[in-house]
Amino acid sequence: MHPLSTESGASPAPRPGPHHTADRPAVPARLEVRDLSKTFAGVTVLDRATMSIAPGEIHALVGQNGSGKSTLIKLVSGVHRADPGGEILVDGEHVGPPVHPRRLFEQGLAFVHQDLGLVPDLSVRENVRVGRHATRRLTGWIDRRRDREAVRRTFEFLGLPLDPDAKVASLQPSERVAVAVARALQDREAGSGVVVFDESSRAIPRESLPAFYDMIRLLASQGTAVLLVSHNLKEVLAVTHRVTALRNGRVVETGVPTADLDEAALTRLVLGREGRLDNLVATLPARLAPGTIQIDGVAGGRVRDFSARITPGEVVGVTGAIDSGLPDLAALLGAVRPAEGRIAVEDRPAVDLAGAGVPDLMAAGVALIPQDRAAQGLALSLTVEENVTAPHLMNRGHVWWTGRKWRHDETDYVLDTFEVRPRQRDAVVATLSGGNQQKVLMGKWLLGRPRLLILDDPTQAVDVGARSAILHATRQAAQQGTAVLLCSSEVEDLAAVCDRVLVLVDGEVARELVVPLTPESILDATFPPAAGGAA
């Protein structure tokens, strides 16, 4: 088995202990939610959700973008107040709603969000103990020695020998997750509590995932319950014991044993229909158009020298390990980060990235669909229609009027192509779920028919159905003459849509793969087995 494949972290966790036996009283669920509902402005987005998790269980919460997963988590964590009528119990004790953060802490409910909420410049000790520092009795000063001891004990329990004085910025991604977990679980007995990982694995590169899964299994083996919110169906199948699926705000199935599911069955559970990821290179073959896009000598961050030649109509993938420069590349090419290098689009004058900004690239026909959609891609306080049509007003509108029909039509096209939910042109983007925001962003840039489209991990945070729609739209954009550069570590995505894949090593293109591509061939070229050393 490949040391870095998802399977390397994939042996299922031991099953949690039985809920009750003939000679022992029934053990209450570690976490139980009963009939939790949430209504925003008259719209019920979660409707009487009920589920329970046993001590020692790893439970998955799955569902399409906008199905209500985050809303359910936010009701349990007290970020949102549930509609009247529901109940949250931990170890059989009522904890809300309303939920008080202090009560959650006492009951051992801990939440690890995708961004982890750590301060990179502070030490492990400072991050873990913030708000809970031990103080000296007489002076009230922070007692670093006691803090350090408390942190060391917590890491012992997690099986990780982390130095409490190390800066968080210097840690591996999986170690950072451990710091977030340690902060959540400190001062608590081993085996107690519930840890909710809300799409946390998105913060972790592929090569560090096995270590993260091992930590989850260790927590569960000690009796802690784990709730894993995830769009990654392979991860759900590999790591969890049971699954709860939400669809349109309702629990459609709960407590389904993962052992009874395969990827197709889990996809049906999420989507309510089949959702196979086709090989789009075969179904939508390349239609190369005349012209060339030449990228030369791009450098910045860990990227030392990236050059590529792309033909309009071609989808070229770029991949690499976390330290290859891949995470920096799209932002450099899109002039979002300071960069050197040049991009020449067909016969237009080359854009010098050293002096260029986003408007220069847009004028040259280059569009970047960034990862950080809130900071770089979307105006969160505007509506879907305003976001989708804003970049095109100058082309489609008129000096005196902006036109309404084309704006409605193009917004409807995006809403339908990507199945954005809710399907409302006037929905404020901030109120959409994360995955639905991603779909709006993709549609917004595809409508502009760019000459070069740079995609930065476009399927992160999207459900299995939207992922297929996004990859389909990518291939279609290429067929209409756009040159596409897809920067991604998702080997299934790359294999499904790319005509070629460039592999970055140490900031330079080290290998080039051509069709036929498979996830395995891309993985092997990215992490050659001889290199070994899985995390």
Ligand SMILES: Nc1ncnc2c1ncn2[C@@H]1O[C@H](COP(=O)(O)OP(=O)(O)OP(=O)(O)O)[C@@H](O)[C@H]1O
């Ligand atoms: N503050 C809010 N105001 C109005 N509607 C909201 C608000 N927060 C969430 N919603 C709506 O509630 C629904 C459920 O959103 P939620 O974020 O729970 O989905 P999700 O399953 O977590 O999606 P994703 O997988 O994309 O993160 C969506 O239709 C969303 O637009």
